[in-house]
Amino acid sequence: MTTIITGIAVAFFVAIMARQLKISEFRQIWINEIRKEISEYITKADEWSETYLDYNLESAQEKKAQGYLKLNTLKYEAFRLYRSIEIRFKLDDDEANELLSTLINLLDPKFSERSAWREEADKGVLQTRMLLKKEWETTKNPFGTIAAFRFFAFLRKGEK
Numbered sequence: 001m002t003t004i005i006t007g008i009a010v011a012f013f014v015a016i017m018a019r020q021l022k023i024s025e026f027r028q029i030w031i032n033e034i035r036k037e038i039s040e041y042i043t044k045a046d047e048w049s050e051t052y053l054d055y056n057l058e059s060a061q062e063k064k065a066q067g068y069l070k071l072n073t074l075k076y077e078a079f080r081l082y083r084s085i086e087i088r089f090k091l092d093d094d095e096a097n098e099l100l101s102t103l104i105n106l107l108d109p110k111f112s113e114r115s116a117w118r119e120e121a122d123k124g125v126l127q128t129r130m131l132l133k134k135e136w137e138t139t140k141n142p143f144g145t146i147a148a149f150r151f152f153a154f155l156r157k158g159e160k
Contacts, residue, residue, distance in 0.1 A: 024140075031135050034088055038103070038128050041081040042121055045106035048074040049117045052109060078107055095134075099127040 051074060055067035082103060089096035102124040111117050 027135060027138065030088070031132055034085065035128070035132060037081055037085050037088075038124075041078060041085060041103060042106065042124060044074060044078040044081060045103075046117075046121065048078055048107060049112050049114075052112050053114070075107060082107075095127070095131050099124065099131060102127055 048071065051067060051071050055064065055071055058064045058067055082100075085103065086100055089100070102120060105111050105120050106117065106124065111120050
């Protein structure tokens, strides 16, 4: 009888372990993709900010019209990346919402002055690093929250 119970417990434990490992794989893919998208977004926003500053310094109307087209192209490419980043997070994730707020500020003309923009970009990078570090900690130890370890240990202890 003890062998059957132990066998069931081991099978249960192995199933949970396999599930957690698969979830960890998906989390790692998510971390890699979100890191790439945020990096691309900040780069695109930087390009937009530089173009915006050049656009405002330009006095020739023909060059200003070309600058306007480039600004819009960059802005919509950045918005596409922003939306892709935005839909990856849960609505009620406060840390993610703070990050999203910081990221959208990078396309706000009031932050176009280089030092203000750089400060906001650095803030976004720091928020991203902290958020991804937390996700990584969960991913690298998928069994940290599993009660099955304790359950299995309890069963083994009872056999002795």
